[in-house]
Amino acid sequence: xxxxxxxxxxxxxxxxxxxxxxxxxxxxxxxxxxxxxxxxxxxxxxxxxxxxxxxxxxxxxxxxxxxxxxxxxxxxxxxxxxxxxxxxxxxxxxxxxxxxxxxxxxxxxxxxxxxxxxxxxxxxxxxxxxxxxxxxxxxxxxxxxxxxxxxxxxxxxxxxxxxxxxxxxxxxxxxxxxxxxxxxxxxxxxxxxxxxxxxxxxxxxxxxxxxxxxxxxxxxxxxxxxxxxxxxxxxxxxxxxxxxxxxxxxxxxxxxxxxxxxxxxxxxxxxxxxxxxxxxxxxxxxxxxxxxxxxxxxxxxxxxxxxxxxxxxxxxxxxxxxxxxxxxxxxxxxx
Amino acid sequence: xxxxxxxxxxxxxxxxxxxxxxxxxxxxxxxxxxxxxxxxxxxxxxxxxxxxxxxxxxxxxxxxxxxxxxxxxxxxxxxxxxxxxxxxxxxxxxxxxxxxxxxxxxxxxxxxxxxxxxxxxxxxxxxxxxxxxxxxxxxxxxxxxxxxxxxxxxxxxxxxxxxxxxxxxxxxxxxxxxxxxxxxxxxxxxxxxxxxxxxxxxxxxxxxxxxxxxxxxxxxxxxxxxxxxxxxxxxxxxxxxxxxxxxxxxxxxxxxxxxxxxxxxxxxxxxxxxxxxxxxxxxxxxxxxxxxxxxxxxxxxxxxxxxxxxxxxxxxxxxxxxxxxxxxxxxxxxx
Numbered sequence: 001x002x003x004x005x006x007x008x009x010x011x012x013x014x015x016x017x018x019x020x021x022x023x024x025x026x027x028x029x030x031x032x033x034x035x036x037x038x039x040x041x042x043x044x045x046x047x048x049x050x051x052x053x054x055x056x057x058x059x060x061x062x063x064x065x066x067x068x069x070x071x072x073x074x075x076x077x078x079x080x081x082x083x084x085x086x087x088x089x090x091x092x093x094x095x096x097x098x099x100x101x102x103x104x105x106x107x108x109x110x111x112x113x114x115x116x117x118x119x120x121x122x123x124x125x126x127x128x129x130x131x132x133x134x135x136x137x138x139x140x141x142x143x144x145x146x147x148x149x150x151x152x153x154x155x156x157x158x159x160x161x162x163x164x165x166x167x168x169x170x171x172x173x174x175x176x177x178x179x180x181x182x183x184x185x186x187x188x189x190x191x192x193x194x195x196x197x198x199x200x201x202x203x204x205x206x207x208x209x210x211x212x213x214x215x216x217x218x219x220x221x222x223x224x225x226x227x228x229x230x231x232x233x234x235x236x237x238x239x240x241x242x243x244x245x246x247x248x249x250x251x252x253x254x255x256x257x258x259x260x261x262x263x264x265x266x267x268x269x270x271x272x273x274x275x276x277x278x279x280x281x282x283x284x285x286x287x288x289x290x291x292x293x294x295x296x297x298x299x300x301x302x303x304x305x306x307x308x309x310x311x312x313x314x315x316x317x318x319x320x321x322x323x324x325x326x327x328x329x330x331x332x333x334x335x
Numbered sequence: 336x337x338x339x340x341x342x343x344x345x346x347x348x349x350x351x352x353x354x355x356x357x358x359x360x361x362x363x364x365x366x367x368x369x370x371x372x373x374x375x376x377x378x379x380x381x382x383x384x385x386x387x388x389x390x391x392x393x394x395x396x397x398x399x400x401x402x403x404x405x406x407x408x409x410x411x412x413x414x415x416x417x418x419x420x421x422x423x424x425x426x427x428x429x430x431x432x433x434x435x436x437x438x439x440x441x442x443x444x445x446x447x448x449x450x451x452x453x454x455x456x457x458x459x460x461x462x463x464x465x466x467x468x469x470x471x472x473x474x475x476x477x478x479x480x481x482x483x484x485x486x487x488x489x490x491x492x493x494x495x496x497x498x499x500x501x502x503x504x505x506x507x508x509x510x511x512x513x514x515x516x517x518x519x520x521x522x523x524x525x526x527x528x529x530x531x532x533x534x535x536x537x538x539x540x541x542x543x544x545x546x547x548x549x550x551x552x553x554x555x556x557x558x559x560x561x562x563x564x565x566x567x568x569x570x571x572x573x574x575x576x577x578x579x580x581x582x583x584x585x586x587x588x589x590x591x592x593x594x595x596x597x598x599x600x601x602x603x604x605x606x607x608x609x610x611x612x613x614x615x616x617x618x619x620x621x622x623x624x625x626x627x628x629x630x631x632x633x634x635x636x637x638x639x640x641x642x643x644x645x646x647x648x649x650x651x652x653x654x655x656x657x658x659x660x661x662x663x664x665x666x667x668x669x670x
Contacts, residue, residue, distance in 0.1 A: 249658060253601040264595030266588040323584060 004100040005077070005301045006294050009119015013285035014235045016167040016207065016297075017116050019078070020125040022133055023152045023161035024111040027141040031153040032106050040090025044105045048094065050139040051132070057097045063088035069315060072306035078116065080104055101128065109152050109161075111136065118297075120231065122164060122224050149216070160220050165211030166231050167196055171278050172241030173234075174206045175251075182234075190214040190223075191230055205274030205300070210234070246286050255283040259291075263333050265326045269318075273303050273325060295332050303329065339435040340412070340636045341629050344454015348620035349570045351502040351542065351632075352451050354413070355460040357468055358487045358496035359446040362476040366488040367441050375425025379440045383429065385474040386467070392432045398423035404650060407641035413451065415439055436463065443488050444496075446471065453632075455566065457499060457559050464497075484551070495555050500546030501566050502531055506613050507576030508569075509541045510586075517569075525549040525558075526565055540609030540635070545569070581621050590618040594626075598668050600661045604653075608638050608660060630667050638664065 005017065029035055029043055048060045063071065063084070071085040079102040080093060094103040104112040113136075115129040136142060143151040150161035157163070173179055183193050196207040210231060212223045245251045258276035262268075268276075281296050283289035301307065303325050309316055316324060340352065364370055364378055383395045398406065398419070406420040414437040415428060429438040439447040448471075450464040471477060478486040485496035492498070508514055518528050531542040545566060547558045580586045593611035597603075603611075616631050618624035636642065638660050644651055651659060 249602050253603075253661070256599040256601050257596050260595035260597075260599030261592050262595075263599075264591040266591050267584050268588075326588070 001098050003301075004098050004116055004118055006298050007118040008293050008297070009117060009121055011120035011235055012118060012293065014169055014238045015120035015231065016169055016300075017118055018121045018125045019114060019116045019163075019165045019167070020122070020129045021112060021114040021163045021165075022129050023109040023150065023157045023163075024113065024133070024136060025143040025151055025153070026110050027143045029110060032108060032110060033153065035090070035106065037090040040106045041092075043110055044090070044092040046140070047103070047105055047111060047136070048092070050136060051094055051103070054135050055096070055132075058094050058101065059097070061093045061095060063091040063093060067310075069306050069309045073304070073310035076304035076307050077301055079114075081107060081112075083107070101132065103132075108154060109157070120166065120235070122166075122228055126164070126220065126224060157215050159214075159216035160218065160223060162215060162220050162223060163211055164224055164227050165209050166227065168193075168208045168210055168231070168234060168238075169206060169278065169281060170208055170234070170238050171206035171282050172245050173238050175245060176241055179208070186210065186230060187213070189230060190218075190226060205278045207274075207278075242282060242286060246282070246288065252288065255279045255286075255288055259283060259289055259333075262329050265329065267319075267322045268326045268329065269322050270303060270305055270325070273329070274300075277303075291333065299329060299332055336433050337629075338636075339433050339451055339453055341632050342453040343628050343632070344452060344456055346455035346570055347453060347628065349504055349573045350455035350566065351504055351635075352453055353456045353460045354449060354451045354500045354502070355457070355464045356447060356449040356498045356500075357464050358444040358485065358492045358498075359448065359468070359471060360478040360486055360488070361445050362478045364445060367443065367445060368488065370425070370441065372425040375441045376427075378445055379425070379427040381475070382438070382440055382446060382471070383427070385471060386429055386438070389470050390431070390467075393429050393436065394432070396428045396430060398426040398428060402645075404641050404644045408639070408645035411639035411642050412636055414449075416442060416447075418442070436467065438467075444492070455501065455570070457501075457563055461499070461555065461559060492550055494549075494551035495553065495558060497550060497555050497558060498546055499559055499562050500544050501562065503528075503543045503545055503566070503569060503573075504541060504613065504616060505543055505569070505573050506541040506617050507580050508573050510580060511576055514543070521545065521565055522548070524565060525553075525561060540613045542609075542613075577617060577621060581617070581623065587623065590614045590621075590623055594618060594624055594668075597664050600664065602654075602657045603661045603664065604657050605638060605640055605660070608664070609635075612638075626668065634664060634667055 025031065026043065029039060052058050052060060071080070074080045075082045075085050077099065079095065079099055081104065084091065084104055084107050090106050092105045095101070100116050102114050113129055113132055115125045117125045145151055149159040152158050152161050170179065186193050190213050191210060192213050193208050193210045195204045196209045210227065212227050214223065258279040262276050262280060277296060277300055280289060284291050284293050284296060302311065305321060308321050308324060312324065360366065361378060364374060387393050387395060406415070409415045410417045410420050412434065414430065414434055416439065419426065419439055419442050425441050427440045429440070430436070435451050437449050448464055448467055450460045452460045480486055484494040487493050487496050505514065508517070521528050525548050526545060527548050528543050528545045530539045531544045545562065547562050549558065593614040597611050597615060612631060612635055615624060619626050619628050619631060637646065640656060643656050643659060647659065
């Protein structure tokens, strides 16, 4: 079964993935920071016992059963938060086979339910999250206040407890230097945009995360509608910018050179890889390069440092990893 | 018929070509700087009438019949000196079909006879030059002094009038930073080494010209023997340095990337091309890349700026030329 990130979703020339996350807590327990390990473990098992019988694709993973490499790799794949890798005690993850559903237990809230879909697909990501939420609500006493909505440990999540986000690939707008202006515009609309891999670096592969900020006094539908509307505008803007850019032979040359380097390199860092694959991705969607986009999707996820180490089941040093990365890229691109 | 520079000669991993040049003057005429156009033309025709009947591969070209582009292209191919492109009056060139023999008339001396051979081949380059010299001597009054030897306009050529030189590809020694030390060593041995394309630039494709300096008080044989001895040492030194370098994955990566870029680029300057083809050439001779070395030889000559313009028969602007160069490189390398 293919992982979700290999699939090609709607508008995936610009939207790499859609994520909906719901924060939930159980009334019978105090918030996570007041919960001892024993109680945490009890909570974990009760969520497990509610969900696993309902969906055979789900599995339950004690975080303490994972190596550091495996945990960091999961964070690279956005299955868990970076913070969740720091400590394993009383923590467990419920994960679907294709990794589109991941539920962190005892992260900041008792339950952090996340659904990821390839491409631009807020509807089905939200639908799936809502289904699981309904199961949870039917079997557990989910903390909910008629006036405030869902109760969460941090007030920034109070209300819907929902964070919907889109991973956007914006190489042309980045090259035009319009991202920082964009950031200030979207913040006025209750959204936020930030680099998905390392703030402000040109080596983040031009990937940004656009998400809703407001959870209180707004319905899930409204929040999703706002996000969707802005995203549609950005998709158009990015597409137009790309059309312009690829008219420039220097940019076209950069696309082809990036492809040539990736097909032949014997040693490449993750940051350079992200820079080059970003250009190759534009080349694919602008019909310049004839490469199955699934290969690009797979590479973008699998060439991250810890994900390489997890696949190799050893702790490669950066220099060795750069060689292994080059070997894998050539294998996949047929260099 | 292939031009000489496409052929692969002996030791051509390091020695790109061998050149022997003889400076000769005719007693019946004053030196070139004292010679008016009419007399120059008369001299040109008399040399033509001596040589052309002896060798059907030779042709006679009035320099005034050539465009500036054609002349500069000839200088890029080392068929004429850069100085010879500046004025055409009273100048003519005798050129063999495969361009291994070129005879500049009324350059600094009446006759500047040059023979080029691919690879390391002082013997046959000298033999061919000597044959033509014998024809000239048998039919013309070549200026010769029993005590001094051949008389030349500039004293630095007095004696043998011979300059023998080798084009050396020394990428590994360049990378090791040993060239400037080498320059001072060879000068003590009566030789000189200098960048073949632009002094001291790292973008000269790591190509150097090693030649004899001394023409007076030394026989041709001795001069050739000295040059050959030093060249043999340099060949060994460069080969050993390469063996070391290609053990380094970063260097190996540079070779492969250079190849990947050349195969895919849409726009490339001459200096970058020279830098990359230098690495590719190492890759070919170290059995890393499987490319017919004739393709590399052809590219190295044909991608020079004026040679491109001459082939296109138009005066392309640098930016257009960089695109054309990329197109040609891809065609030849099959990118």
